[in-house]
Amino acid sequence: MGGTTLKYGGLKLIFLLFAVFALLPVLYTYLTALNGFESPGVLFSYQSFVLLFKSLIISFFVASLSTFFGIIFGFFLYKTQIKYALFFKVGFLLPLLISPYILAVSWSDTVFLLRGTGEPVSPVVLTVLVLTFIYTPLSVLIVGNAFSNIDTSLEESGLLMTSPYKVVFKIVLPLVKPAILASFILVFIFSVSEYSVPSYYGVKVITTEIFTRFSAFYNHSDAIMQSSVLLVVSVLLLVAEGKYLSDAPFLSVGSKGDVRKRYYFDKIKRVALTFITFWFLLTVVIPLIILIFQSLKNGMPDLWKAVELLRNTVITSLEVSFAGALLIFVTGFAAAYYVVYAKGGKRIKKLFNVTMLFLFALPSTVLGISFIVFYNRPVFDLIYSGMAIVVIGYWAKFSFISFKILENSMKQIPVSFDEAAIIEGVPAYKRIFNILTPLILPAVFAAFIFAFIFSFGELGTTITVHPPGTGLLPVKVFTVMANASQSLTSSMVLLEFSVSLILVVVLYLFYVILSEKYGNIRNKP
Amino acid sequence: MKYFYLFVVLVSVLFVSCKRDNNRVVVYTSVDQVFSEPVLKEFEKETGIKVEALYDTEEAKSTGVLNRIIAEKDNPRCDVFWSGDPVRVIVLKNRGLTQPYLSPEAKDIPEVFKDSSHYWTGFSARARVIIYNKKLLNGSDVPTSVFDFTKEKYKGKVAIANPLFGTTTFHIAALFTVLGNEKAMQYLNDLKRNDVIITTSNGDVKNKVLKGEAACGLTDTDDAFEAVKESNDVAYLFPDQYNGFGCLIMPNAVCLINGSPNTVNGKKLIDFLLSRKVEKMLAKSCAQMPLHKGVQVPKGIPQLDNIIPMKVDYNKAAGKLEKIQKTLKKWVEQL
Numbered sequence: 092m093g094g095t096t097l098k099y100g101g102l103k104l105i106f107l108l109f110a111v112f113a114l115l116p117v118l119y120t121y122l123t124a125l126n127g128f129e130s131p132g133v134l135f136s137y138q139s140f141v142l143l144f145k146s147l148i149i150s151f152f153v154a155s156l157s158t159f160f161g162i163i164f165g166f167f168l169y170k171t172q173i174k175y176a177l178f179f180k181v182g183f184l185l186p187l188l189i190s191p192y193i194l195a196v197s198w199s200d201t202v203f204l205l206r207g208t209g210e211p212v213s214p215v216v217l218t219v220l221v222l223t224f225i226y227t228p229l230s231v232l233i234v235g236n237a238f239s240n241i242d243t244s245l246e247e248s249g250l251l252m253t254s255p256y257k258v259v260f261k262i263v264l265p266l267v268k269p270a271i272l273a274s275f276i277l278v279f280i281f282s283v284s285e286y287s288v289p290s291y292y293g294v295k296v297i298t299t300e301i302f303t304r305f306s307a308f309y310n311h312s313d314a315i316m317q318s319s320v321l322l323v324v325s326v327l328l329l330v331a332e333g334k335y336l337s338d339a340p341f342l343s344v345g346s347k348g349d350v351r352k353r354y355y356f357d358k359i360k361r362v363a364l365t366f367i368t369f370w371f372l373l374t375v376v377i378p379l380i381i382l383i384f385q386s387l388k389n390g391m392p393d394l395w396k397a398v399e400l401l402r403n404t405v406i407t408s409l410e411v412s413f414a415g416a417l418l419i420f421v422t423g424f425a426a427a428y429y430v431v432y433a434k435g436g437k438r439i440k441k442l443f444n445v446t447m448l449f450l451f452a453l454p455s456t457v458l459g460i461s462f463i464v465f466y467n468r469p470v471f472d473l474i475y476s477g478m479a480i481v482v483i484g485y486w487a488k489f490s491f492i493s494f495k496i497l498e499n500s501m502k503q504i505p506v507s508f509d510e511a512a513i514i515e516g517v518p519a520y521k522r523i524f525n526i527l528t529p530l531i532l533p534a535v536f537a538a539f540i541f542a543f544i545f546s547f548g549e550l551g552t553t554i555t556v557h558p559p560g561t562g563l564l565p566v567k568v569f570t571v572m573a574n575a576s577q578s579l580t581s582s583m584v585l586l587e588f589s590v591s592l593i594l595v596v597v598l599y600l601f602y603v604i605l606s607e608k609y610g611n612i613r614n615k616p
Numbered sequence: 617m618k619y620f621y622l623f624v625v626l627v628s629v630l631f632v633s634c635k636r637d638n639n640r641v642v643v644y645t646s647v648d649q650v651f652s653e654p655v656l657k658e659f660e661k662e663t664g665i666k667v668e669a670l671y672d673t674e675e676a677k678s679t680g681v682l683n684r685i686i687a688e689k690d691n692p693r694c695d696v697f698w699s700g701d702p703v704r705v706i707v708l709k710n711r712g713l714t715q716p717y718l719s720p721e722a723k724d725i726p727e728v729f730k731d732s733s734h735y736w737t738g739f740s741a742r743a744r745v746i747i748y749n750k751k752l753l754n755g756s757d758v759p760t761s762v763f764d765f766t767k768e769k770y771k772g773k774v775a776i777a778n779p780l781f782g783t784t785t786f787h788i789a790a791l792f793t794v795l796g797n798e799k800a801m802q803y804l805n806d807l808k809r810n811d812v813i814i815t816t817s818n819g820d821v822k823n824k825v826l827k828g829e830a831a832c833g834l835t836d837t838d839d840a841f842e843a844v845k846e847s848n849d850v851a852y853l854f855p856d857q858y859n860g861f862g863c864l865i866m867p868n869a870v871c872l873i874n875g876s877p878n879t880v881n882g883k884k885l886i887d888f889l890l891s892r893k894v895e896k897m898l899a900k901s902c903a904q905m906p907l908h909k910g911v912q913v914p915k916g917i918p919q920l921d922n923i924i925p926m927k928v929d930y931n932k933a934a935g936k937l938e939k940i941q942k943t944l945k946k947w948v949e950q951l
Contacts, residue, residue, distance in 0.1 A: 560668025
């Protein structure tokens, strides 16, 4: 990555590797499925449209609610002097460490405890609520990060002329529009491709239909072709995003390096703190208390049994997730850097976007089956028989998240910084590591941590492709819980949660050390 | 450029980090890991052959490994498929994905539990049972037949797993085979009219009855056995013992995969699974009923001789299943 030309060549090569290892198997499988597609009618049937419509409506509500709460919590935690902000910032991440399926079970138990055998809550409402609880932390982090990166001079100029409230609505919120949109899109796609929560609550959506085609009819071609509707939805979203953002003048602003502007909304500070505490209790404390209570209701034996069952899987899971997170991060960074800094290359930029979004939106089972169909041949034995196929699965699934977080953050750094360094003859790798990375360190941390957390807890693709005779933590929890007692299941989930938490704390400490080194500690995520 | 090299090295290390053992056997199983893993470990201990197992999950509704075998058909990786019921091995047989093997251990197993062409062999059976919450139902209130579920007094109180998946599919297919399409469909519609609760799995039926969300339900003996261990408020019974209809018996079923890479070891594993020793282990761990005569089982474990079985041909039930799946899907969607 010496000069400018070589730099983009390197970035394109990273992306090419991603396309070959992650995208090619899926395209190959689609082509194969097209040949064996028995019932084209399923794509255009009334029922398919109804299911797709239902999926889109649910996802729209989840994405809107999560982003709405993400804006509120992000603003108060990142832009005001609210008490215990750091505690809440880290605490809000916790629901992401628990599998959506487990949270669905946990919330079902909670609702039953609260309402007994009374009128049941609508399964659709429960699905929307649980998914909102799960994905709001993602929105908080994305939007919160954007709030931290706003050019303070713009806010200060505004404050000279008008009230803080007007500055927030007329200057601050428009400045973080790309982040709001990124949050909406990410959560929307997460929700639309989520299977376990709607399935648990008996809500029929497009992903449950695809699963039924696989599992009840063993019809891979129909299932794979039916998943193509998600591809269409994803591309439409991307087109909408591109159109909306292409004329937006706010993308060129942003100047890091100033002290972050804080607001003092004394009148509503208490209300905000109460609301944040309430949300924290509802989405973090209650599920955790239920897990701990259920885990310890028979004393310690089940907890020890869980340790015994899972201890051999922890190291392997950490290694595989770490490798996956590294690949995801590198790819996300390379794509984001190219999209933000490369002149021209519109088509390649679009290709980066569409490829990653497509793989992100693809249901896990379809991704897994594609990998089996493509990699299960002697020439790929080293990939198929080892953990490499799992790592590629994570790589395919989550690179889009890393890309979006980093792209969004890079867009807020003035291109002039990079251009000035080029004029000074600073080599590309120094510009990336000594100028850009310190400026976007919170986003770098967020991108890696999300890649790691999502890889560590990923189940759909992992269970489909992991090699026989290997043990990975989420897979082991799910295979054992089928016939385990409630307390043993809760103990295993609690352990999985604790391992993730310890790792997040370790990575956070590492981030703090890095931040101090770069003199950037004020930008804690 | 050095960072790019680092990246390439990392990917290469990942690919090279796979070790292979030639004295091994690959088994895919839809039997719950808590019960199947100790059996496979015992095989490893006894033979020195390394077992590489792939287990199914509750979330995949016990079809994950089956789908994997189908997806791997052009380059099979699996040697042996150990299924919790005969339907799935018959699905594989019908797709030409299994090969015949007559194990010497199978000779004492009754013919009804074996494929006549030796494509699969049954062992240790489970049964479909009625599980009920004693706090909510007792004495004469407890249903003794699956047909009781359609009675008014059980309206909204009965839970069954989604009939598109797992052993419930097999149960419904068996009902269609024995009762005929019309009567079986009428039964399903009566269940629907009686507000039957559809859960994601048999385990979920167990949980709903345990918590009192449902008064009773249909599940497998291993789930019922676990529930009874977990709580004194739950009990189970074998349905239709007094009306002659009988209770559905579901043996485990094992088959050898066509083109299996370790066929010799695969046959050894099948011999082991069909042995009396394994039937004894499964009786102890999950109340499964041995198919070999004279296998000693712990006290309290039911014996096949004491249960009136539903008279069903497994091959016919599997064939019926493929025909009624679309109807079942419609039925589930209309709930």
